[in-house]
Amino acid sequence: MTAPPLDQLIASIAVDIPDFPEPGVVFRDLTPVFADAGAFRLVVEALAASVLEDPRVAALGGGPADQGFDVVVGVEARGFLLAAAVALAAGTGVVPVRKAGKLPRQTVSADYVLEYGTATLEMHTDSLVPGQRVLLVDDVLATGGTLEAAVGLVEQVGGVVSAVSVVVELPALGGRERLRPHTVHALWAT
Ligand SMILES: O=P(O)(O)OC[C@H]1O[C@H](OP(=O)(O)OP(=O)(O)O)[C@H](O)[C@@H]1O
Numbered sequence: 576m577t578a579p580p581l582d583q584l585i586a587s588i589a590v591d592i593p594d595f596p597e598p599g600v601v602f603r604d605l606t607p608v609f610a611d612a613g614a615f616r617l618v619v620e621a622l623a624a625s626v627l628e629d630p631r632v633a634a635l636g637g638g639p640a641d642q643g644f645d646v647v648v649g650v651e652a653r654g655f656l657l658a659a660a661v662a663l664a665a666g667t668g669v670v671p672v673r674k675a676g677k678l679p680r681q682t683v684s685a686d687y688v689l690e691y692g693t694a695t696l697e698m699h700t701d702s703l704v705p706g707q708r709v710l711l712v713d714d715v716l717a718t719g720g721t722l723e724a725a726v727g728l729v730e731q732v733g734g735v736v737s738a739v740s741v742v743v744e745l746p747a748l749g750g751r752e753r754l755r756p757h758t759v760h761a762l763w764a765t
């Protein structure tokens with residue numbers, strides 16, 4: 576039996592929760608995907624390969640062995656589950672974008688609106704080397720408010736976003752358009 580395509584595998588394991596965390600929101604719960612050893616490995620490997628496999632960003636590469644990014648940046652909290660694993664698979668380090676008040680040294684910060692609320696993200700000002708190429712990772716791209724804020728922080732501290740990679744994109748909410756001109760990779764769109 577052949578394995579299903581990755582988007583079908585993710586779709587078959589993820590769970591939709593209507594009206595969570597507020598009425599009208601369909602929450603895409605990916606925790607069962609992360610809990611499945613085989614699916615988690617495939618997801619992590621696909622995210623790590625996402626820049627390399629995209630001809631649009633081939634120009635960013637430094638040679639055949641170059642994967643198109645130097646470091647992985649992950650967004651608290653669910654993005655952390657992915658970012659550390661992707662960095663390990665890619666052989667890079669990992670840098671956190673955190674919710675407000677968690678980082679101990681000098682930070683840049685950005686307020687933002689997401690599908691079901693508002694929040695503030697922060698990043699250490701010295702967390703990236705100027706010019707360092709970043710793969711920005713999160714679990715869900717909904718309105719794009721979170722990742723737009725994270726892109727802004729990466730750029731403020733001198734990073735260059737190679738691509739934004741997520742497990743699931745909700746295209747009806749327009750996040751991809753909001754992140755233009757940055758390249759967005761999604762393993763599943765629903
Ligand atoms: O595209 P958007 O509309 O901005 O929504 C996407 C964001 O929402 C979720 O995070 P949440 O703020 O719920 O935090 P969590 O990871 O701590 O659960 C998700 O992990 C993304 O970061």
Ligand SMILES: Nc1ncnc2[nH]cnc12
Pocket residue numbers: 600601602603604689690691715717718745
């Ligand atoms: N519909 C949704 N499901 C899961 N996480 C989200 N983050 C923002 N919108 C979401």
